[in-house]
Amino acid sequence: MGGISGMIHSSLPVVVFVxxxxxxxxxPAIISAVGVAALVLVWRLARKETAQPAVSGFIGxxxxxxxxxxxxxxxxxFLWGIWVSLFWAVVFLISVLIRRPVVGYIWNWxxxxxxxxxxxxxxxxxxxxxxxxxxxxxxxxxxVQRHLYDADETGWLGVARIAxxxxxxxxxxxxxxxxxxxxxxxxxxxxPPAPAEADVDDVExxxxxxxEDAVQES
Numbered sequence: 593m594g595g596i597s598g599m600i601h602s603s604l605p606v607v608v609f610v611x612x613x614x615x616x617x618x619x620p621a622i623i624s625a626v627g628v629a630a631l632v633l634v635w636r637l638a639r640k641e642t643a644q645p646a647v648s649g650f651i652g653x654x655x656x657x658x659x660x661x662x663x664x665x666x667x668x669x670f671l672w673g674i675w676v677s678l679f680w681a682v683v684f685l686i687s688v689l690i691r692r693p694v695v696g697y698i699w700n701w702x703x704x705x706x707x708x709x710x711x712x713x714x715x716x717x718x719x720x721x722x723x724x725x726x727x728x729x730x731x732x733x734x735x736v737q738r739h740l741y742d743a744d745e746t747g748w749l750g751v752a753r754i755a756x757x758x759x760x761x762x763x764x765x766x767x768x769x770x771x772x773x774x775x776x777x778x779x780x781x782x783x784p785p786a787p788a789e790a791d792v793d794d795v796e797x798x799x800x801x802x803x804e805d806a807v808q809e810s
Contacts, residue, residue, distance in 0.1 A: 610750035681730035
């Protein structure tokens with residue numbers, strides 16, 4: 593996500609969009625939000641930082657702005673994020689119900705490419721816990737922001753987007769980290785590493801002695 597700076601930068605378009613929309617209307621708000629996202633992208637490129645979060649953020653802001661423009665309502669800016677939250681809540685929940693926790697597969701893909709964790713019950717339970725944490729995060733975002741959307745509370749939608757954005761993400765990431773550590777311990781206990789082979793240094797040390805003995809005998 594681009595780290596702490598990426599989280600802050602992702603909040604700036606919303607911080608600009610809501611007050612500009614209230615004071616000057618939809619089009620100035622759209623232009624302001626897209627402009628801020630573009631400035632963040634240029635800033636990251638100028639500093640030679642990782643551009644991917646900024647590029648993704650710019651595309652996301654532009655898409656949300658397009659939805660608001662098509663609907664003709666400022667609250668439309670938040671509609672895509674609301675339904676995306678519901679989508680991920682359902683996906684993560686289904687993965688737990690079928691005993692295929694998403695967090696476990698992501699960890700496996702990123703770090704080990706070793707599917708033996710599926711055989712360790714404690715590891716699966718730890719990944720279930722981490723995945724359910726994300727279910728709660730996504731589901732709470734959907735419920736709260738959908739309610740505010742239906743109530744036409746655009747200002748509070750902006751507050752909810754920021755308050756339920758990176759703070760909840762940081763909390764869920766902490767729970768995920770602790771769950772992964774627990775799963776790793778369970779996996780190592782169930783599948784201890786194989787004994788190391790003979791020390792290569794010892795073999796290399798013996799070779800000169802054997803060579804010297806052969807020369808003396810000859």
